[in-house]
Amino acid sequence: MMTQGQIEIQLITIVVAVACALPGTFLVLRKMAMMSDAISHAILPGIVIGFFLTHDLNSPILILAASVTGVLTVMLVEVLTKTRLFKEDAAIGLVFPILFSIGVVLIARFAGDVHLDTDAVLLGEPAFAPFDRFVIADRDLGPRSLYVMGAVGLLNALFIAGLYKELKLATFDAGLAAALGFAPMMIHYALMTLISITAVAAFDAVGAILVVALMIGPGATAYLLTDRLGWMLGISVLVGMASAISGFWLAHMLDASIAGAMATMVGFFFTGTYFLAPRHGVIAAMLRRRRNKWVFAEKMLTIHLLNHEGLAEAEQENRIAHLEEHLSWESAFARRIVKHAQDDDLVRRFDGYLELTEQGRDLARQTIVET
């Protein structure tokens, strides 16, 4: 039996994973995955200052203040990129460590006043989340972070559902979106605001770095499995949930960090998909290449036979032994191709002599026309 604490922790991690996977999918598609890394680090000074003011990590004021830092980071990166003194990736790589450092120094200097541990900010630990209860009129309604994350997840879902068409257009064809008057910049900033809010709300459970795993991993995994945006969102939510649950139990088994185990499971699902995805997976691609080799060779064979068919030299040319010379195939390879072609009912074989079937002739003619 699971204890109530275990159920609550799993619920929290599931909600965090879903809230991250939704906007993260768009980061993957918009080639801005590293923005999540930048934002999740750069919000630290915002969190520290917010905490200084509210003394409550789940306070909406803190979440807003820190989210503003996230959006400012995005703007700062854009300003720096616009000076044309840096490439965008260098601008990202400059801005977030500096902001993060400011946060760390703030924590170190006001350590006495701020009960905030840098390790906790960086790493997060959902195991502590159930201790902070949401109590109204003496009634315990469950862990507070479940409500906070739930609200953020709902916000993300509503945003995506409400602006689905606009988001889709701005993501796949920003130029057209601008031409049609959809203001892709507005959508960009709205998305960045959501990413910031999500990162702030989630850092307490999973920390600044693992937020990146939950935002990018599920989206990238889904990207290997489908070409449709709707499916991609659905799959990434499922991958996020699966990582949350399996991560919890992995951590339970090893008595290790839950957040770290969730990220590990994200990696596991991504790696599995990388190998096994039906169309975009690496094994599928390998098989496709192999099959293409056979298909190509069969076509070569039928064209060769068709060329000489019915001519005087056919007796000489259309023999297995001759393929080695004419198509420069190894003799073993030639025999296997002929075997294949026989199985596919493209050629018939009499002793060493090869003759096309009607089907083989069609394939050859069709190939010649196509190419």
Add this chain to the structure above:
Amino acid sequence: MEIFQQLFTDYTLRMVAMGSATLGIVSGSLGTYAVLRGQSLLGDAISHAALPGIAIAFLLTGSKTPIVLMAGAAAAGWLATLLIMSVTQTTRIKYDSMLGITLSVFFGVGLVLLTFIQRRPEATQAGLDTFLFGQAAALVRQDVITMAALGGAALILMVIFWKELKLLSFDPEFGRTIGFPIRRLDILLTTLLVIAIVIGLQTVGVVLMSAMVVAPASAGRQWTDRLGVMVVISAALGAVAGVSGAVVSSTMRSMPTGPTIVLCMGVIVLISILLAPNRGIIWRRIRDRRNARRLRIEAVLMNLYALGLQHADPQHPHEEAVLDVMSSESGSAVPALNRLQEQGLVVRSGATQWSLTQKGLMLADRLRKERGG
């Protein structure tokens, strides 16, 4: 001045300063290539990915000797880079997604391992989690020697393969055409970057190490357009940031070394983008303003010339008021006319009339031809 004295007498401060300087030089030099090749964030992935390597090295050997942990970190960082390269080459996954996944998943695995080590009964992990933010104050002589030896080796390799790495950075396609083993050079350069990152983990930690790769080179880039000069400047700036970070963190209360070095680096970048000649923002402002003024003055000259073309005598004098109207968008023409007079291009005739001098006429003629009028 006392601080300079301390730099020579205080053992800890000296070690921290020397370690940070070494780190700044090595990561500044090799970061140059990362920044130029658009791989600024690769360092971030490598440094985060080093964490599980450190944990595994400890689990396997039970040793906390820096060189052992560094070897683990390097192996993991290297593996991460190869993964990023091969996944982006074999599937539709984009480079940025792969960076994000690699850094966060490796870090997550590292965290699982660290907490696993920590919670075992014989918990002796103390010292491993310092790799998160680094612990420069704990640097001893042996650490600095290790850093200098590894970093020095990396820099020597960089110098030996100077020409090849330059080609790799600026025109890999051309390099491939003329028969350079571009892929192997890519792996070599990545390996050097991994070394630069690994030697810094103890000092600034996995989280901030990427800044040491990106920041010195980004600052150095502003001062020059030449690779050799950029490497030297970036190394020097990295060293300056390292030493000043070490000094500031030792003189001020509660300033952790790693973040302080990064902040010093931030100041250096800011100064560079403002002041660097040619590329710097202030320089660019001044140049733009000067150009705008020159164009305004030339416009008045050309107006006077255009008016002159209406007459048989191109040097026919014209009313100031007319010129004012013609250049109305940039205010009165009088300041420009005065400048032109100083240069001997126009001359005042009468109280409110101006005409071109012979020299002014020739210049205007030439300008018109240049502009294809």
